[in-house]
Amino acid sequence: MLSSTMMSRVDGKPAISGDPRMRLLGRVFDSFRRIALERFVQKHPPSRQVSPAPGELVAAYEELLPASLLELWRRKGLGLYGALPLTLIDPRVWQPVLDRWIVSPPDAVRRIPIALTPFGTLLYYRNVTPTDEDVVCIDPVSKETSVLAWSLDDFFNKNLCQQDLLAEIVNPSLVRSARKECGPLAPGEIYEVNQILFSMQMLQIVKVDALDAHRRLRDAVDAPKPVEEAPTTVADSLPGTHRSLFADVATTPGLSGLYLASHSDWHRLLALQPDGQYRLLFWRIHYQTFERIDVRGYRGAYRVSRNAEGDETVALDIVLHADSSGSDANDERLVVMHSGETTLLLREDALGNMATAIGGRDVMGDSEYYFRRVSFEDAFVDEPYDGRVAPPLADLPRVLQALIPAEPLRPTxxxxxxxxxxxxxxxxxxxxxxxxxxxxxxxxxxxxxxxxxxxxxxxxxxxxxxxxxxxxxxxxxxxxxxxxxxxxxxxxxxxxxxxxxx
Incomplete structure (x- = not known):
C-alpha cells in the first residue's frame, strides 16, 4: 500500500510528491482521464501531425490561459483538428500578428491568440476579470471582430460541436468547395478566397501560408512603401549583408556551386564549396517593401555519397539554433537530379510528395521541395508555386522513379x-x-x-x-x-x- 506521505487525492486525481514512481503513476493516471475539452476532441479529432506541446510552452501560459486549454495542449497538442480543420496555434508566434491588428495601451486586457479557422479568422482569448472571460475573433478580410463565447470551455465544447453554432464561425459549403478545389490543408496553411471574383459570384480558392496572408492583409490596410529595390538577379535578391558570403562560390563541373529554392516569398540559397563546406541562407522578400526579412543562416560540412539505388546524394550537417524553425532541418538530405542542362537537389523527405505530383499532374510538386542550380548573374524569376513541369521519367533519380508507378494506380x-x-x-x-x-x-x-x-x-x-x-x-x-x-x-x-x- 502507498504511504499517505507519498500520495494524497485532490479533486479526484492523485497529488504527486517528488517520488519518481509517483510521478510515473500520475502520468499513467493522466493518460486515461477524460479531458475537459473531450467533446471537442471527439467531434474534431487531432490530425496525425498533432503531438503534445513542449513543457516550456505550457509553463509559459499557466497563469494566462484556462487549465482546460493547457491540458489539451499537453495531452494532444497544437495543429490541425477535425475535418474543418481548426488549427490550435502557438501564441508566441501569432502574438505579433494579433498586436498589429489590435493596437492596445499597455494596461489593456491581454489578448492571447489561440486558434485559426481554415479561412484565416484568428481566434483569441481574453481574461476580462478574475471571473469573466471570452473568446473573440478577428476576420483579416472584413477587419471585423466579434465575441463568439463567454467561456473558453463552452466555445470548444459547444460552439465548435453544434452544427448551427459552428456554421456561424466557418461557412461549411465554402470549406467543402475549398477542399474540393485545393485538397486538405497542411500545418501552417489556410484557404484564401479571391474576394474580387467572389463579389462577381465566381469562386477561386488557393492555399497560402497563414502568417504570410495575415501580414499581407494587414499591410494592405496601410500599405508600406518600398524601402529596398525589387530584385532582378539572384545576387541582388539576397540580404545586402550576406551577398559577399556567396559571391566567391564558383560553379564547377561537379556539384560545387549555388542552388536556389523559392516558394512564394520564402527563399533558400545553398552554396556547396569545393572544400566540403556549405552555406545555407533562409530569407523572405516582403512583397510590398521588398525588405529582406526573417533572415537566418547555417554553415558546416557536407558529404557527397550514393544511396542504395545508386543516386548521388548530398548530406548537410545542419545544427539548429535558438531562432531556427524546426523545418530548417528538412534540407539535411538531398538527392541529385540532372536533366539536360538543369541540375536540381531534391529534398529526400519530400520524395513521396513529388512522386504523387509527378504521377498525378506531371509537375514536381511544391517548389519548396527542391533547389535549382543558379549563378549570381541569373535573372531572379518566380518558380511555379506548385512546381515546374517534371522531366522525363528516365531523368529522375532511381529512388524517385521507384515511387512512381509505370501506369496510374486504379484502385477499386x-x-x-x-x-x-x-x-x-x-x-x-x-x-x-x-x-x-x-x-x-x-x-x-x-x-x-x-x-x-x-x-x-x-x-x-x-x-x-x-x-x-x-x-x-x-x-x-x-x-x-x-x-x-x-x-x-x-x-x-x-x-x-x-x-x-x-
Missing part, C-alpha cells in the same frame, strides 16, 4: 461505409470507402484520387487511413431532394491517381 472501391449523418452539412458529406489497394501497392497518405474520365463519374477524395493492401479514402457525396444519395461512391467504382485535368 470494395466497401462503402454508412455516412455519418452528424457530419453532413446541407446534404453533403464525406464517406469512408475501403479500396483493394494499399500502402504496399503504392498508395500514400493524403494522395488524391479521382474518377477516370471514361467512367463518366466525378468522384474525388483523399487517402485518409493507411493499410498494406486496403487503404481507406474519404469520398465526397451529395443527397438529392428526396434524401437519397445522388452523387456518391458505390462498390465497384474505379478511381485513379491521375488527375483528369492532367
Amino acid at each position: 472501391i470494395m466497401h462503402v461505409a454508412e455516412p455519418n449523418l452528424d457530419d453532413e452539412e446541407e446534404g453533403e458529406g464525406t464517406v469512408m470507402c475501403t479500396l483493394d489497394l494499399g500502402e504496399d501497392d503504392g498508395l500514400r497518405f493524403n494522395m488524391p484520387l479521382y474518377s477516370p474520365n471514361e467512367t463518366g463519374r466525378e468522384l474525388i477524395g483523399w487517402i485518409w487511413k493507411m493499410a498494406p493492401h486496403a487503404c481507406q479514402v474519404g469520398i465526397k457525396y451529395q443527397r438529392g431532394e428526396d434524401g437519397a444519395i445522388k452523387h456518391g461512391p458505390a462498390v465497384g467504382d474505379v478511381l485513379t491517381t491521375r488527375s483528369p485535368d492532367a
